[in-house]
Amino acid sequence: MKTxxxxxxxxxxxxxxxxxxMQLFKNExxxxxxLNIYTPAIYHVEYVLVQxxxxxxxxxxxxNSIHGLEDFKTRIKNEYDNPxxxxxxxxxxxxxxxxxxxxxxxxxxxxxxxxxxxxxGAEGILFGSNTVHVLKHVKCPVLAIPSEFEFEEIxxxxxxxxxxxxxxxxQIKPILDLISLNHTCINILHVxxxxxxxxxxxxxxxxxxxxxxxxxxxxxEVDKQTVEQGIxxxxxxxxxxxLVMLNNKHSFFTNxxxxxxxxxxGFHLNVPFLVIPAKL
Numbered sequence: 001m002k003t004x005x006x007x008x009x010x011x012x013x014x015x016x017x018x019x020x021x022m023q024l025f026k027n028e029x030x031x032x033x034x035l036n037i038y039t040p041a042i043y044h045v046e047y048v049l050v051q052x053x054x055x056x057x058x059x060x061x062x063x064n065s066i067h068g069l070e071d072f073k074t075r076i077k078n079e080y081d082n083p084x085x086x087x088x089x090x091x092x093x094x095x096x097x098x099x100x101x102x103x104x105x106x107x108x109x110x111x112x113x114x115x116x117x118x119x120x121g122a123e124g125i126l127f128g129s130n131t132v133h134v135l136k137h138v139k140c141p142v143l144a145i146p147s148e149f150e151f152e153e154i155x156x157x158x159x160x161x162x163x164x165x166x167x168x169x170x171q172i173k174p175i176l177d178l179i180s181l182n183h184t185c186i187n188i189l190h191v192x193x194x195x196x197x198x199x200x201x202x203x204x205x206x207x208x209x210x211x212x213x214x215x216x217x218x219x220x221e222v223d224k225q226t227v228e229q230g231i232x233x234x235x236x237x238x239x240x241x242x243l244v245m246l247n248n249k250h251s252f253f254t255n256x257x258x259x260x261x262x263x264x265x266g267f268h269l270n271v272p273f274l275v276i277p278a279k280l
Contacts, residue, residue, distance in 0.1 A: 001028075001029045001030065001031065002025060002028050002029070002030045002031075002110045002111070003030070003031050003033070003107050003108055003109050003110050004021055004025065004030055004031070004032045004033070004109070004110060004111050004112075004113055005032075005033045005035060005100065005103055005104065005107070005109045005111070005112045005113070005140075006018050006021060006032055006033065006034050006035065006112075006113055006114070007035045007036075007037070007096070007100065007112065007114045007130075007134070008034060008035065008036055008068075008069075008072060008114075009036070009130075010036070010068045010071075010072065011115070011117075012147070013115035013116070013117045013147040014114065014115045015072070015075075016115060016145060016147055016148075016149070017113050017114050017115040017143075017144075017145040018034075018072065018076065018113070019079075019080075019151060020113065020143075020145045020149070020151050020272065021113040021143075022076060022079075022080040022082070022085070023080070023151040024113075024151070024154075024178075024181070025085075025181075026080075026082060026084075027084070027181070028084065028181070029084045029085075030084065030085050030086070031085075031086045031087075031088060031107075032076075032085060032086070032087050032088070033088050033089075033090055033103060033107060033109070034069050034072055034073060034087060034088070034089045034090065035089075035090045035092065035099065035100070035103065036065045036068060036069050036089075036090070036091050036092070037092055037093075037094060037095070037096050037099055038061050038062060038064070038065035038091060038092070038093055039061070039093065062091055062093065065091040066089065066091045069089040069090075069091055070089065073087045073089055090103065096130055096133065096134070097133055097134065097137045097138065100112060100134065100138050100140075101137075101138060101139055104138070104139060104140045109140050110140075110141070110174070110177075111140065111141050111142070111143055111174065112134065112138060112140050112141070112142045112143070113142075113143045113145065114130075114131060114134065114142070114143075114144060114145070115131070115144070115145055115146075115147055116131050116144045116145065116146050116147065116273070117131070117147050131144055135247065135275050136247070138277065139277055139279060139280065140277065140280070141174040141274060141275065141276050141277070141280075142274070142275045142277075143272055143273070143274050144272065144273045144274075144275070145272050146270055146271070146272070148270075149270065149271065149272060152241050153181075153182045153241075154178060154179060154181065154182050154184050154241055154242050155182060155183065155184055155185065155239075155241060156184070156185055156187060156238060156239055156240045156241055156242075157175070157179060157184060157185065157186045157187060157240070157241075157242045157243075157244055158187050158189060158231065158234060158235065158238075158240040158242070158243050158244070159175075159186055159187065159188050159189065159244045159245075160189045160190075160191070160227060160230065160231055160243075160245065161188060161189070161190060161208065161246075162190065162191070162201070162227075163190065163197060163201035163202075163204040163205045163208070164201065164204070165204065165246065165248050165278075166200075166203070166204045166207055167204070167207060167208050167211060167246065169211065170280050171246060171276050171278070171280065172208075172211040172212070174274070174276060174280075175244055175274070175276070176211075176212075176215060178242070178274070179215060183216075184215070184216065185216045185217065185218060186212055186215055186216065186217040186218070187217070187218050187220055187234070187238065187240070188208065188212075188217055188218065188219045188220065189220050189222070189230060189231070189234055190205075190219070190220070190221050190222075191221075191222055191223070191225060191226070191227050191230040192221055192222065192223035194223065220234070222234075231243070235270075235271070240271055241271050241272065242271060242272050242273075242274060243271055243272070243273045243274070244273075244274045244275075244276070245273075245274075245275055245276070246275075246276045246278065247275050247276065247277050247278060248278040
């Protein structure tokens, strides 16, 4: 059985991610945890402590959160009634990352599935701030779904790598588990830097091939372009419907996404994006 965490702010962006999860795992026995983080509009610890009556405001905000979660739960039941699926709700007054990591540990979550944007859904923004924080700090595979992406079975996965890190079995397993749901090809993409592979990179490449020995995979090598261009060009030429990266401080993922502003990277992500944390 799989356990899936679905953070939601009740936006259509988050609903689209929920729809994706319901269809992706339609043949799997799953427990889905719908999570909403709420914060009173005016919250001051000292004020609440000396004015207990103000907890009425706190209760009202919590009630709104629970009501929204129940509405989404009913919506799921109406549109994706699946005897294999159990839906639980969690309304929490906490910081997003702290609550998600607590739930991951407590409920043994396999995947976090969420939208790439929040309720504002600003144009030109690749990831909303909440998604950025989740991708950076959550200790669980995170599947981020673009707001306009319509579900399709995973058949072609793009896995860019510089062979800079040695992938461990626990990091590859979430990928293999997802692709086992369909007949899927993994496209391993390496952007050449003109110097060839160092010894440790060759070892890491062989280790990665060994991890995928029971799967269908192809290795692609391209040059005369940046990693961002390599990813964009590959997506244009091939019908990729999942992008996978490892979030490791020694991998190019960090440079690509988090050492500059998240919305200044050189490609537009229009497919689901699976991020595997270095430590699971």
